[in-house]
Amino acid sequence: MKKITIAIDGFSSTGKSTLAKQLAKHLGYIYVDTGAMYRAVTYYAMQNNFINHNGFDKEALIKDLSKITLTFQFNINLGYGEMYLNGMNVENEIRTIEVSSFVSKVAEISQVRAKLVEQQQEMGKNKGIVMDGRDIGTVVFPDAELKIFMTASAQTRAERRYNEMLSKGDNVSFEEVLKNVQERDYIDTHREDSPLVMADDAIEIDNSHLSREEQFQVVLDLFNNI
Ligand code: DC
Secondary structure (H helix, E strand, C coil): CCCCEEEEEECCCCCHHHHHHHHHHHHCCEEEEHHHHHHHHHHHHHHCCCEECCEECHHHHHHHHHHCCEEEEEECCCCEEEEEECCEECCCHHHCHHHHHHHHHHCCCHHHHHHHHHHHHHHCCCCCEEEEECCHHHHHCCCCCEEEEEECCHHHHHHHHHHHHHHCCCCCCHHHHHHHHHHHHHHHHHCCCCCCCCCCCCEEEECCCCCHHHHHHHHHHHHHCC
């Protein structure tokens, strides 16, 4: 069986993780959600009151980075690894709108990025991995054999995330979700360290009008042609 590195980057809520999980399951590859790692660091910063609506003590977070241990523990029922922060399962805690509203600020910090990128490269050193994020094809695995860059309109993405949050019982408004998507797009593409850009050798997929199955088939064909 072909063992390569698959990098999936793109804007928030473009369905990167859905596609990455489908691919990993189909190919028997490891799946790594790097956004979950940035979210877990953000959750740590919130818990320790380093970040809140009044401000962000970046230095305090940087000083504490060595105290943060992130691991993925495979959940056989889900078929992928869940995010653990210092031994605690934080899968639910890291998906709230509060974490979403702070995470781009945490992801701007170079020391945070360096720590997470190093861990991501270690996880992928034996290939056979599907990793999704913002800088996988550009920074983490510039030599990945297959690079996908996913896009869709902000309206479409906000609708998807809003429906997902409603189904989980979250009490949010559509306007709040759309604003969050637009703000993160801006910060993710404008930060100094590893901004979200499409790698020169990535293949762009706009899935505004593609079903999950159609999109999966497109990428599987690309995989088979390598
Ligand atoms: O994919 P996500 O929405 O869970 O990612 C959360 C945030 O983390 C996103 O707004 C930007 C940041 N991120 C990043 O900077 N680099 C990555 N490789 C993954 C995520």
